[in-house]
Amino acid sequence: MAIETFRMSATCQSRLILSPLQQPRQSDERGEMVMSNESISLDKVALVVHPSDNVAVAKTKIVAGTLVECHGKQILVCEDIPAGHRFALFDLPAGTPIKQYGQPFATSLGIKVGERVTCQRISNELPKRAVTPASKNEPPNYLPKEQVPTWKGYKRRDGRFGARNYVAVVPTSMCASTEAIQIAMKAEFFLWSKEEFPNVSGVIALPHDKGCGCPSGTPVEMTMKVLARYIEHPNVAAALVVELGCEKTNLDAFSKFIEPTMDKKPVKTISIQDCGGTQATIRKGLEIVGEFLELANKFQRETVSGSELVLGVKCGGSDAFSGITANPALGYAADFLVRCYGTVIMTEIPEIYGAEHLLAERAKDEEVARKIFEAVGWFRKYVGVFGHDLDENPSPGNIEGGLVNIAIKSLGAIAKGGTSRIEGVIGYADLPQGKGLYLMQGPGYDQESTPGLVAAGAQIVAFTTGRGTTIGNAIAPVIKISSNTQTFQRMKGDIDINAGTILDGSETIEQVGERIFAELMEVASGKPCKAELNGHREFQIWAVEEVSL
The missing domain is CATH 3.40.50 (Rossmann fold)
Incomplete structure (x- = not known):
């Protein structure tokens, strides 16, 4: 059930945001939207991720006074809406669940149609959600072994293969x-x-x-x-x-x-x-x-099956477009690697909070579903010991980029793990017990979660970013994927792949996902990624008895 829902969401994204964008009818010299006397079609300036959403995400800055045509009616945008931020498509009286990705991420404190959704206008309380029994999930749809792509790695005595030496x-x-x-x-x-x-x-x-x-x-x-x-x-x-x-x-x-x-x-x-x-x-x-x-x-590189690759998936410096472009595209690549009998590890437990029910629905069985909930519950207690809460997770940059609370951040973050069933939950730096998608306990903090993925056996890490980040790892290549074209153009020397083409309308999620997978194979085979070329060799260890979100 959860997998079907996510795929419907991805289809909706393709339909709404993958058509070529048209420019606003009027813009200033910086390309920012200015007020028009005529109404503008919603899909020119914003997107609705899922049909049941009651907010839209601005693709470009929308200036107060702009008339937007939506659902056969005109909406007057009451205030400036920065790119990546949301505005209400309907009146949302106090107590109304606010939805994106077809899921509630906050409760309205009273937001009128056309008003911006801000931290001050919402409560982080979420309604209880039913979880579909996890035992219904089927194994991945594996490729015939002769169709599994190959890469070139260094064979070790324990049978594993290295992407670096x-x-x-x-x-x-x-x-x-x-x-x-x-x-x-x-x-x-x-x-x-x-x-x-x-x-x-x-x-x-x-x-x-x-x-x-x-x-x-x-x-x-x-x-x-x-x-x-x-x-x-x-x-x-x-x-x-x-x-x-x-x-x-x-x-x-x-x-x-x-x-x-x-x-x-x-x-x-x-x-x-x-x-x-x-x-x-x-x-x-x-x-x-x-x-x-x-x-x-x-040691010399030799040809090896894609099944021998372990991929760590990460996001950091996220914005509101991360969950719409880069994360789903990385999720597509992750799903394909799982179909190749490969292994994918996702972590950042604080950043699945508010979306853990969706991951539990994708669990291999009820025991794994229970462990997913336990992982989040443990982290809530862990930060609570120090007088903190998971709601504190979004950084100032996240919020400025449109991620107003942890739930909306989490709903977009889990997309980087694709739609495959979750085979198990492992501890920080523990090795997966088999092939497929695994969830690793660990913080969201990039400097500790990325080394944890590598410690768990990932030979390569794919890292999505909206605001822009430069982190690498001491022994593993870290590929950067930008959620928007502006960040990619500004940080070309640090970012390997631009997923902003999805938002721009020149590529689909699937096409970018295929580019990501191809890049993973090339980098695993020896092509240096931008973080390596820039000398990034970060390494840190999660202290556990200190708070990291």
Whole structure:
């Protein structure tokens, strides 16, 4: 039922927003709408995402006094409506659910037809919604195996394939991070070159601020788990682990996390205290990295089935168009990868709040549906311990871009996971138990959720943005997809794909989705993405016992 509803919504989007746009009858020198004495057809200036919606989303700035023709009647726009913001198509008396995507995202406090929907005019209360039994969902419609596309990756001893071939320098704590940075930086400048080591992607460090000065238990265990996941990751050929020697995550504690990996790839360890300080540690580290470069260069790319690809899907710096263009297009690509027997991981649990019922309806069975609700419930309790609420999630940039509350943000955000059934719910940085679409526990904060997806095994991440963001990852390519053409043109050096063509009317969701999938295959096979070209190598670990939304 939920899958059918979403597909109807996508069809409605195609019908309403994918026809070529016509320019407003009058505009100023900046291309912004100015008031016209004649009425303007709604589809020229705004869109209705779903037939049951009672608001429209402005595609361009609509100036107060503009007459918009809709449902056979004229609507007088009472105030300026910025692009991406909503205005009421009908009077919405206090207590009326406000709908987009065919779903309620807020309750009106009293909004008249033609008025803008703002944070001050709504309540975040939502009506209770019935959930269709999840046991009715069928498996994905898999492609015949001979039709599954291929990519080129580095085969590892554990049977997985890497999209990159890095030598990693991993500090066990913040106390060893400076040494790790200097070893990796000097190795890249003085030991590694693409000409001498053509099969090696580079030498990277994973500096972080964890590992000591924190309570024992979850923070320490999480730090070591994430670091171990990066060491065992198929994008890493070999790893040097650096400790200070007295931190909570020292080698004695960390050894149980990395011992299984040491039989599968080259891993060596050094201690700053045992080496005799910073400079001695750097010298020793460079010797080891030099050896690792020779070993890593022996790996060569080989053709592999698309079924071996694990894709992480993310959104950040979102705007109101993200859920209408970029996210559904990425969802189309994600669905296709699932049909290829591949794996997709979606996270950002705070950003499914208000839409979790739709994901639960797509669960493999009732147990998975229950776990989806439990994941959101856990996060609500987690932030509540610190006196906060998930309603605080939208950033000032989100709100300025038209995402007035978490529910409308979530309804658009879940589209990046496509329409496939959800096979399971996993913990932060945990590996999926099989193929298909998985939901990972974790925050919405980009700097922690993106590394979590990679720790969970994603060799590549697709990241949608409306406002524009530049984040990358230490060991995995992060492809950026813009929701609108303006942001793409402004940040061409950072964004790989423009999904704003959907809004402009020159492409459909499906066409952009096909472009995204093709780009995923090329980047997985070695094409550098913009974040890599710009040197973005972000890495951070979710602290769990600190609030992240």
